[in-house]
Amino acid sequence: MSELTGISLTEDKEYLIIERFHGLLKKFKCSNYSHLYFMAREPERxxxxxxxxxxxxxxxTSFFRDLAPFEALRKTVFPRLLEQCRRSAEKRRLKIWSAACSTGQEAYSLAMVLQEMGVSPKEYQIMGTDISRMAIESARQGSYNRFEVERGVPPALLERFFETxxxxxxxxxxxxxSLSFVQMPLHRPFMLPDSFDLIVCRNVAIYFASxxxxxxxxRVSRHxxxxxxxxxxxxxTAGDLGNLFSExxxxxxAVFLQKK
Ligand SMILES: C[S@@+](CC[C@H](N)C(=O)[O-])C[C@H]1O[C@@H](n2cnc3c(N)ncnc32)[C@H](O)[C@@H]1O
Known part of the structure; x- marks a missing residue:
């Protein structure tokens, strides 16, 4: 699993494999988990x-997860970054990356904050990425059930940004x-043509070993x-990145790391 996703599964997590892959044994006509494992190593699978x-x-995930960072973005971070972009000679767009965005709620929350601030989509670009094809397809569709929207979207924003x-x-x-979703793993070196003003990379590294x-x-901060x-x-915590960032x-x- 670590090779495929970077996710570290220690022996005490064996139940997760059994629970989550059980249905795949039947679907791929495998008699047991090691059969499934060897099949997954075949290049064409x-x-x-x-x-x-x-x-x-x-x-x-959820819309406006943890709330405080979105308040900080609205009050402090976005105004600072927008000012820099507007002042730049080429009046460049504000570039944001929601890395490991799951089914899209994080990226849409960022766009809602900006539009609520009166920022036109022509002034920003948001890219959401995730390793899971299913998550990215769902993010692109941008369709959520009652439970998902009630977990975080205030009624006024629901009215303004959703149709039901x-x-x-x-x-x-x-x-x-100005929002795009791309399937992309983070645990291997990757190439991106852009560098970003803000990278949101939350609740994915917790599944990785130290x-x-x-x-x-x-790797992410190089962009x-x-x-x-x-x-x-x-x-x-980001580990030993004190040489790169100030807290x-x-x-x-709401703690942000600012590149030095
Ligand atoms: C718990 S969700 C976090 C979603 C969102 N960032 C948030 O905080 O609400 C973790 C996401 O990380 C993605 N993920 C796991 N391993 C990954 C990897 N190696 N590369 C990219 N995404 C990965 C999963 O597919 C999942 O959608």
Whole structure:
């Protein structure tokens, strides 16, 4: 699993494999888990590898998760970054990356904050990435059930940014503008043509062992603009990155790392 996703599964997590891959034994006509494992190593079994990734990843997320960082973005980080972009000679766009975005709620929350601030989608670009094909397809659709929207979207924003048939709430095209979703793993070296003003990389490194976790934050931060911000999960630490970042405490419970 670690090779496929970077996720570290110690022996005490064996139950997770059994619980999550049980259905795949039947689907891929495997008699046991080692058969499934060897099949997944066959070069042409990309279909099985995608399914393993979709099943083993924990996609827990919500709109405006942890709230405090979104307040800090609205009050402090976005105004600072927008000012820099507007002042730049070429009036460049604000570039944001939601890394390991799961089913898209994080990226859409960032877009809602910006649009609520009156920022036009022409002034920003948000890219959401995730290793799971299923998560990315769902993020692109931007359709959520009652439980998902009630977990975080205030009624006024629901009214402004979603359309509903009373069973599902679909993100309006106006919010999807300047937002893209791409399937991309983070645990291996990757190439990106852009560097970003803000990278949000929350609640994914917690599934990695200590060294790969620090490598992940290192790799991600290479794509930050000088003085750009990295936001990690509220219960996470970035490891030994003190040489690269200064910690900025904005709201209570909103710690950003600013590239030196
Ligand atoms: C718990 S969710 C976090 C979602 C969101 N960032 C948040 O904090 O609400 C973790 C996400 O990380 C993704 N993930 C796990 N391993 C990954 C990897 N190696 N590369 C990219 N994404 C990965 C999973 O597919 C999942 O969607």
């Amino acid at each position: 990309n279909d099985l590898r995608e399914e393993l990734i979709d099943h083993i990843t924990t996609k827990e 048939n009373s069973r599902n709430w679909k993100v309006k095209d106006s919010l999807k503008e 060294e790969p976790r620090t490598e992940l934050f290192n 930050l603009q000088p003085h750009g911000y990295l936001l990690i999960g509220s219960t996470e 900025i405490h904005l709201e209570p419970r």
